[in-house]
Amino acid sequence: MLAQASEDGLDFFGHHWQKVRREWGKGRVTLLGDAAHxxxxxxxxxxxxxxxDVWVLGRELAKGGDPAQRLRAYEQARYPHVNLVSRLARHSPANWRIPPLIGRMFSETSQSAMLARFSNRLTALSH
Incomplete structure (x- = not known):
């Protein structure tokens, strides 16, 4: 599959970071995992x-009472930690995008070595 890819179609981690929202649902509905953050x-x-998320959601629902209130409590309990983890992950060198112009300045060998620093999967494939 990689052999069929063109230079124009390749991008280093095309992921775009999104700020974690404080509310993940409304009423008796909420989200968890990637759908929420x-x-x-x-x-x-x-x-x-x-x-x-699943663990905290289960703990909150087990308390009983109004489900909508329990779902908001789950969201409030998870937000600070998820927001912190998201911001830390955003600033990890493994997520830095290499602009195409700079990427072309390095040889294919040096690009492979740079990518291998961030992925043991890429390291295993190159041997």
């Missing part, structure tokens, strides 16, 4: 934060 595709935080 999209994470960059590195550092494994998408899955980790989803699992934490």
């Amino acid at each position: 999209l994470m960059p595709p590195t550092l494994g935080q998408g899955a980790n934060q989803t699992l934490e």
Whole structure:
């Protein structure tokens, strides 16, 4: 598949960071995981934060009472941590975009070495 890709179609982590919203639902509806707070595709935080969401949501719902209030409590409990993790992930070097002009200034070998620093998967494929 990579052999079929053209230079124009390649981009280093085309992910665009989005600020985490404070509210993830309304009434008796809420979101969790990437639907509530999209994470960059590195550092494994998408899955980790989803699992934490499920745990906190279950804990809040187990308290009983008005479901809408429990859902807002879940959102309020999760927001500070998810917001922090999202901002830290955003500033990770693994998510920095290499502008095409700068990328062309490096040889293919040096680009591979640079990418391998951020991905053990790329390192394994290059050997």
